[in-house]
Amino acid sequence: xxxxxxxxxxxxxxxxxxxxxxxxxxxxxxxxxxxxxxxxxxxxxxxxxxxxxxxxxxxxxxxxxxxxxxxxxxxxxxxxxxxxxxxxxxxxxxxxxxxxxxxxxxxxxxxxxxxxxxxxxxxxxxxxxxxxxxxxxxxxxxxxxxxxxxxxxxxxxxxxxxxxxxxxxxxxxxxxxxxxxxxxxxxxxxxxxxxxxxxxxxxxxxxxxxxxxxxxxxxxxxxxxxxxxxxxxxxxxxxxxxxxxxxxxxxxxxxxxxxxxxxxxxxxxxxxxxxxxxxxxxxxxxxxxxxxxxxxxxxxxxxxxxxxxxxxxxxxxxxxxxxxxxxxxxxxxxxxxxxxxxxxxxxxxxxxxxxxxxxxxxxxxxxxxxxxxxxxxxxxxxxxxxxxxxxxxxxxxxxxxxxxxxxxxxxxxxxxxxxxxxxxxxxxxxxxxxxxxxxxxxxxxxxxxxxxxxxxxx
Amino acid sequence: xxxxxxxxxxxxxxxxxxxxxxxxxxxxxxxxxxxxxxxxxxxxxxxxxxxxxxxxxxxxxxxxxxxxxxxxxxxxx
Numbered sequence: 001x002x003x004x005x006x007x008x009x010x011x012x013x014x015x016x017x018x019x020x021x022x023x024x025x026x027x028x029x030x031x032x033x034x035x036x037x038x039x040x041x042x043x044x045x046x047x048x049x050x051x052x053x054x055x056x057x058x059x060x061x062x063x064x065x066x067x068x069x070x071x072x073x074x075x076x077x078x079x080x081x082x083x084x085x086x087x088x089x090x091x092x093x094x095x096x097x098x099x100x101x102x103x104x105x106x107x108x109x110x111x112x113x114x115x116x117x118x119x120x121x122x123x124x125x126x127x128x129x130x131x132x133x134x135x136x137x138x139x140x141x142x143x144x145x146x147x148x149x150x151x152x153x154x155x156x157x158x159x160x161x162x163x164x165x166x167x168x169x170x171x172x173x174x175x176x177x178x179x180x181x182x183x184x185x186x187x188x189x190x191x192x193x194x195x196x197x198x199x200x201x202x203x204x205x206x207x208x209x210x211x212x213x214x215x216x217x218x219x220x221x222x223x224x225x226x227x228x229x230x231x232x233x234x235x236x237x238x239x240x241x242x243x244x245x246x247x248x249x250x251x252x253x254x255x256x257x258x259x260x261x262x263x264x265x266x267x268x269x270x271x272x273x274x275x276x277x278x279x280x281x282x283x284x285x286x287x288x289x290x291x292x293x294x295x296x297x298x299x300x301x302x303x304x305x306x307x308x309x310x311x312x313x314x315x316x317x318x319x320x321x322x323x324x325x326x327x328x329x330x331x332x333x334x335x336x337x338x339x340x341x342x343x344x345x346x347x348x349x350x351x352x353x354x355x356x357x358x359x360x361x362x363x364x365x366x367x368x369x370x371x372x373x374x375x376x377x378x379x380x381x382x383x384x385x386x387x388x389x390x391x392x393x394x395x396x397x398x399x400x401x402x403x404x405x406x407x408x409x410x411x412x413x414x415x416x417x418x419x420x421x422x423x424x425x426x427x428x429x430x431x432x433x434x435x436x437x438x439x440x441x442x443x444x445x446x447x448x449x450x451x452x453x454x455x456x457x458x
Numbered sequence: 459x460x461x462x463x464x465x466x467x468x469x470x471x472x473x474x475x476x477x478x479x480x481x482x483x484x485x486x487x488x489x490x491x492x493x494x495x496x497x498x499x500x501x502x503x504x505x506x507x508x509x510x511x512x513x514x515x516x517x518x519x520x521x522x523x524x525x526x527x528x529x530x531x532x533x534x535x
């Protein structure tokens with residue numbers, strides 16, 4: 001059966017070709033996708049209808065896609081990955097989904113998310129825990145776990161995810177993908193099941209930098225329906241993609257990111273930084289004073305806004321919900337209005353100061369994504385192994401600070417760990433400078449040729 | 459440190475009211491304790507964090523960044 005691993009494989013002006021590709025994708029979603037526990041619902045009639053009537057000559061003409069369960073389409077399921085909303089139907093379509101429709105994409109399915117997108121391992125006892133296509137006994141990470149699984153497995157070339165504390169980057173990194181968490185305000189969240197109204201961001205996971213950039217170009221743009229949306233310029237993201245690392249000042253930040261990660265991960269990141277120097281980048285040691293506080297405040301802000309949105313639902317439905325979700329939402333119920341305003345104020349204040357200092361001397365920053373080697377599904381199952389809770393709390397160590405700061409980030413696979421699973425770094429850029437991230441990630445993509453070494457079957 | 463923070467928060471009437479509301483909804487005592495300890499630990503970090511006096515929000519900050527990143531088109535959408 002054909003695999004659609006890149007947009008170029010499937011973009012077409014032929015209705016017959018689009019129908020064929022859509023049919024094959026639907027079959028893959030229902031076979032391999034379900035076998036991976038990655039698929040929530042497949043919408044055959046809708047997808048085949050779109051394939052019969054798409055607009056040719058647009059950026060994503062006839063390209064079959066599937067997205068995290070949180071992305072609403074009117075009339076489709078809208079359960080947030082939780083039995084607490086089982087059977088709920090969306091009454092609206094997300095802005096980004098409408099943009100993909102207009103670009104000619106075929107919307108085939110919704111993919112498994114962690115309940116309420118509130119978890120980083122990918123475990124979901126109710127909807128299913130996706131298996132990592134690289135090694136089935138290992139997690140995909142979360143919360144955009146289904147998105148990472150189906151893209152990594154070659155079922156669709158790109159899938160959308162959401163990132164509030166690392167939920168695009170952790171699964172993208174675990175599955176060897178390029179995942180983009182864009183600048184705060186660049187991509188509309190309207191019509192996306194919210195977790196944290198302040199911190200949620202939307203972005204693509206793809207096997208190539210080019211595909212991630214193509215989709216980001218489609219979905220970005222101001223949307224008055226999203227209160228955090230801003231009017232940003234829309235430079236072509238791929239215009240400088242082939243310019244290489246020459247002339248770029250690359251920050252290696254310590255202490256916190258490397259010291260806070262286990263040696264195999266820190267060593268792999270340092271090795272990647274040395275490779276970047278060899279490719280023409282200028283490496284500059286830097287530090288971000290106070291960065292250690294951004295992680296716990298990010299967790300508090302997520303919990304507080306989750307509680308503002310869902311505490312009443314949780315109190316009513318908690319017997320059918322995951323205990324970890326219940327605890328994390330209710331932890332936010334103790335934040336009063338004064339403290340909430342203080343969080344928002346502190347975030348803007350610290351972000352202004354840290355971003356100004358950070359990018360005085362560098363163009364981008366390099367850090368690990370996961371702070372330790374990817375754990376197996378059993379090792380990281382907090383429901384079955386309560387001692388895994390401490391491990392889980394560490395997972396967002398390197399990712400949450402950049403949600404707090406609102407900065408754009410892309411994950412880049414740079415090798416395999418001893419278990420044969422992807423090892424990835426993240427590149428962090430200046431606000432709205434996604435183009436520089438695309439440029440640097442493209443240079444690394446060429447250098448490592450990561451997907452050339454994939455095992456048979458991927 | 460958690461116990462001290464927990465003690466500080468537990469005397470707040472509002473915290474007591476929330477705990478009572480959670481218990482009334484059938485949340486287990488262990489989960490209430492864990493949720494409050496987690497909250498207290500995180501809020502302790504917030505309490506010692508400089509929240510500044512420069513006002514503004516992340517949206518205004520990022521609108522400034524956007525205008526600076528694309529000065530020629532006035533930050534057009």
